[in-house]
Amino acid sequence: MAVISVFDIGGSKIASSTVFMAASGRLPSDGVSSIPTPVEDYAALLRTIVGNVPSEAExxxxxxAGLVNxxxxxxxxxxxxxxxGRPFREDLERETGKPVFLINDANAFGLAEASLGAGADHSSVFAVILGTGVGGAVVVDGHLLQGAGMLAGEWGHGPASAMRTGRPLPRWRCGCGQTGCIDVYGGARGLERLHLEFTGRRSCSFEILRDWEAGDAGALETLDIYLDIVGGALAGIVNLIDPSILVAGGGLAGNDKLLRALEQEMRARILTPDQAPSLVAASLPGNSALLGAALFASGELSKR
Ligand SMILES: [Zn+2]
Incomplete structure (x- = not known):
């Protein structure tokens, strides 16, 4: 049984745990602890990780949450x-004396859901993050597709299109440096900005979705544009990689009616609507990125 020390580093906190990789594929793990992320202090970040790697970890x-090479x-x-610009993995390996494997959080989520969660019975899985922004991962036959430049699954960064707005989308600046990316419309922040832009109302994503479910005219208009953008983008992904299921995570994926509406929009716009894959909510409880990091580390370890 391999013992893997796992971390999920976000912009505000670091979750950590120890995962025991059983031969059965089950992953019993210790409790998860949470520490604030020292976002401006590299030495403190290194100390935080190194200090939480138990000696028995292999x-x-x-x-x-970032672009990982x-x-x-x-x-x-x-x-x-x-x-x-920091050699993060090299520094961690030197300080811990152990192999360290880095993985993007969307890829970790996708690997966990494809291996042990809602995609476990499927050979090709597209994992969709609908959080503050959007992200994704492609897992085929249990293997994460990373791509030549480690960009596979990053569907949020490319131009968004909308057919039903009646006017061009405002080209908001994206964190990647481009403007008008799917990421700036497709997450919770994007939904809120679209609502303000098209209805003049400032509401949080949960209020917008609540109003939409209640039949509010403004929220219906906003969601029509949102579904146009995101459902269209997902249809493009389905045509490109033809997954047998799409598994969604992140805050917006907790709204079942939204997932059903996105699935319907995607289905109507793919080449073979009668063979459309389902879009389902993630099923693993707790922090699936920790499990994904463990699966990734253990897989990479076995290749050595
Ligand atoms: Zn972008």
């Missing part, structure tokens, strides 16, 4: 500026 798996071991994370 390796560490680290999920990060696992080969070079560097990370670009807008919310964790101290990581910029």
């Amino acid at each position: 390796a560490a798996g680290v999920s990060i 696992p080969k070079a071991g560097v990370v670009r994370a807008a919310n964790i500026p101290c990581l910029a």
